[in-house]
Amino acid sequence: MERRLPPVVARLWGREIPSRRGPRPGLELDTVVGAAVRLADRDGLEGVTMSSLASELGVATMSLYRYVGSKEELLVVMADAATPEPPPINGRAWRPYLTGWTRANRDFLLQRPWLLTLGQHAPPLGPRTLRWLDRALAALESTGLSHAEGINITTTLTGYASRQAALTHAMTATTGTVSEEVGGLVEYGEILGAVLDPAEFPALDDAVRANAFGAAEVWIDDADFTFGLSLLLDGIEALIARKADDRPTPIVANP
Structure with missing residues (x-):
């Protein structure tokens, strides 16, 4: 039926x-x-x-x-x-393709931040959103990973793109009392330095005193996104290598 x-x-x-x-x-x-x-x-x-x-x-x-x-x-x-077509694969290997795929995912969410709210309520159901899933799975076909692993990878990269788009949108928004007073990562670090108790937040307090947030502000344009994405892709690469090592070695009969 x-x-x-x-x-x-x-x-x-x-x-x-x-x-x-x-x-x-x-x-x-x-x-x-x-x-x-x-x-x-x-x-x-x-x-x-x-x-x-x-x-x-x-x-x-x-x-x-x-x-x-x-x-x-x-x-x-x-x-x-409102979702654009995904980038074409054009013969690219899985890593460069998923790099561009995730970046394109983030970029269209930045152009239409209202999509960030919609994406939290339902899995992709329409032809355009499902084409993004299809292309990512197609890029992973030659890696030896299972279909389930491919879907988990795609979900993880989609979530990363969404979080990065939401963070960038929040940091660049000009409306709202809190965002106006915080302004950027330098101001954020200064506010944290004024309220953190070193006994309760020792590691975060050390990072604030080392000006970690001020140093991170130079990443706002793109390097922070690339850094996090590289960590995720390195993990995928390690998973592919581990799966390859776990495959049984074929037995060759003596001539």
């Missing part, structure tokens, strides 16, 4: 059976979702409501439920529509 798809998945993949009842819809789903993405780009995710979207499209709010069953479904479809 064929599994019945959740309505939002059917919409994402064009598998929804059109209703024969009622008047024919006057819009396309792509038009509705495109308008919602424009609202999010302009006003943030909090600016996307069914009423604001209806106003943007010049239709009645209730008419939108012909295209998406709920606000939650709309957000899932928006996440897929």
Whole structure:
């Protein structure tokens, strides 16, 4: 028996059976979702409501439920529509490809920080988001790792890209009392130096006194991202090597 798809998945993949009842819809789903993405780009995710979207499209709010069953479904479809295509592999080995893949993942999240919130609620379901998973798994095919290990690696790299995008966005935001007062890593280190008790936070206090946060500020552009990513890729490389060492040596019969 064929599994019945959740309505939002059917919409994402064009598998929804059109209703024969009622008047024919006057819009396309792509038009509705495109308008919602424009609202999010302009006003943030909090600016996307069914009423604001209806106003943007010049239709009645209730008419939108012909295209998406709920606000939650709309957000899932928006996440897929706002995701760009993944980088092509173009014959690259797994490490250089995943380096570019993770960087591209971070970069589009920086361009649309509202996606950071959406990514926390559901696994990828649409064709665009799943193409990112597919390309990463394809890059790992020749490594000898299992499919499950490949998915775990992809999940880890996606999480790293998201955390780095969220951190960069938070450090560069200009709104909000706290971010205005902290300003950057130097100011952050100074605040920590004023409140830390060396007896309770000995290692962190030593790092603050050694100006570790001030030294790290020169990394803000890209080197901090590259450093952390290299650690992750080194771990993947070590896993590939360990798996290769664990493979049994083939027995060659004597001639």
